[in-house]
Amino acid sequence: AVLGMNKSEIQNKLDSIINFSEIETYINTPVKRYSTGMKVRLAFSVAAHLEPEILLIDEVLAVGDASFQDKCLNKMNSISEQGRTILFVSHQLQWINELCDRCVLIQDGEIKLDGSPQIVIENYLKINHHKYNKGTLSLSGAQNEYNTGSLKISKIELLGENGKPKNEFYYKEEITVKLLIDVNSYLRNCNISVMIGDLRGKIILFSHSGSIGSFKGKIGKGKHESLTRLKSNMLPGVFSLYIGVGLDNGQSLEWLERIFDFKILKIGRNPESNYRFDTVHGSVNDNSIWEIKKAS
Numbered sequence: 001a002v003l004g005m006n007k008s009e010i011q012n013k014l015d016s017i018i019n020f021s022e023i024e025t026y027i028n029t030p031v032k033r034y035s036t037g038m039k040v041r042l043a044f045s046v047a048a049h050l051e052p053e054i055l056l057i058d059e060v061l062a063v064g065d066a067s068f069q070d071k072c073l074n075k076m077n078s079i080s081e082q083g084r085t086i087l088f089v090s091h092q093l094q095w096i097n098e099l100c101d102r103c104v105l106i107q108d109g110e111i112k113l114d115g116s117p118q119i120v121i122e123n124y125l126k127i128n129h130h131k132y133n134k135g136t137l138s139l140s141g142a143q144n145e146y147n148t149g150s151l152k153i154s155k156i157e158l159l160g161e162n163g164k165p166k167n168e169f170y171y172k173e174e175i176t177v178k179l180l181i182d183v184n185s186y187l188r189n190c191n192i193s194v195m196i197g198d199l200r201g202k203i204i205l206f207s208h209s210g211s212i213g214s215f216k217g218k219i220g221k222g223k224h225e226s227l228t229r230l231k232s233n234m235l236p237g238v239f240s241l242y243i244g245v246g247l248d249n250g251q252s253l254e255w256l257e258r259i260f261d262f263k264i265l266k267i268g269r270n271p272e273s274n275y276r277f278d279t280v281h282g283s284v285n286d287n288s289i290w291e292i293k294k295a296s
Contacts, residue, residue: 013049020075021045022068041068048075055079058089073099093121093238094200121199121238125261135165137260146255150187151219153243153254155180158262167262171275172232172285175262179226179243187219190253194228195242197258198283203242205230205284210248217248233285236266236275 018027021041023034031039047055057076076099080086090096096103096117103120105113107127113120137156157165159176169175177194196205207228210217241260246252266275 017042017045017049020048020071044072048072048079052084054085054087056087056089059091092200093124094198097121097199097237118237122263125238135159135167135262139256139259146252146257148251148253150185150253151181151183151245153179153245153256154182156241156243156256156260158241158260167260169232169262169264170273171236171265171268172273173269175230175232177226177228177230177241177243179228181219181224181226181245183219183221183224185221187247187253189217189248190219191217191246191248192226192228193242193244193246194230195244196230196234197240197242199238199240201240201258202283204239205234232264233287234264235280235283235285236264237280237283238263239283 018024021044023038023041026034026038031042034042044057047057055076073095076086076088080099086099088096088099100117103115103117104111105120105124105127112127113123135158139152139154139156155178157178158167158169159178160166160169161174163176179192191208191210193209194207195203197203207230209226209228239262240258241262243254243256243259244252245254268274
């Protein structure tokens with residue numbers, strides 16, 4: 001027997017388990033020779049086919065490629081839709097947000113918060129990330145291993161339409177990314193990149209000084225200010241800011257990964273501009289134009 005399944009049940013589900021794990025080629029190899037990822041694939045496949053009333057998943061999606069992770073999520077959604085309970089332990093915020101309808105934040109062995117995924121995720125970011133702040137982040141004394149010494153970004157601000165720093169923005173509000181840059185020597189062909197990523201770490205917005213605006217790539221020695229105005233098409237949720245400065249030849253001068261977390265609210269500046277749906281699908285509003293008419 002395997003985890004309560006008798007021999008006939010194992011035989012009936014064996015092909016499905018092996019196919020789901022995607023390790024058919026190595027199924028006859030001794031398990032002690034499996035990599036960590038292979039073991040997790042097989043373990044999840046077995047657990048997912050047990051048809052349990054309660055399924056405990058602990059950081060299992062930290063391994064495997066993107067397609068296998070998506071397959072695991074779809075399988076867990078399928079189990080959940082059957083009325084079964086899934087206890088999902090993870091630091092992957094996007095998956096928690098997609099999969100769960102209740103979330104518990106545990107810190108130092110104690111329950112700190114119990115509520116909806118959106119509320120708990122926001123509080124987790126505030127507790128564990130200095131990056132979730134009031135719209136201003138000083139980096140003047142911070143060390144960055146991804147810096148060549150040619151320049152340093154000393155301060156970052158996210159500004160709302162009123163010009164004041166903040167970390168929560170109205171739905172469809174214009175966001176300005178303000179950088180203060182200390183340049184140590186004259187630079188030619190220099191470009192600044194501002195990127196926005198979702199909770200899963202996927203870049204959903206990219207803006208580059210070399211392709212937009214009048215900036216010609218020349219920066220003299222001294223202090224400089226960069227302003228990037230983003231017409232926000234982001235849907236409600238929590239996002240992260242990435243900053244890169246480099247040369248046209250591909251050399252990176254400084255790279256700041258997920259340096260800043262901020263939130264897009266469901267409410268707009270007026271009732272007409274509010275986000276109108278209870279559930280948020282995706283990360284970006286594509287501003288599609290729809291036309292529906294009677295066919296001729």
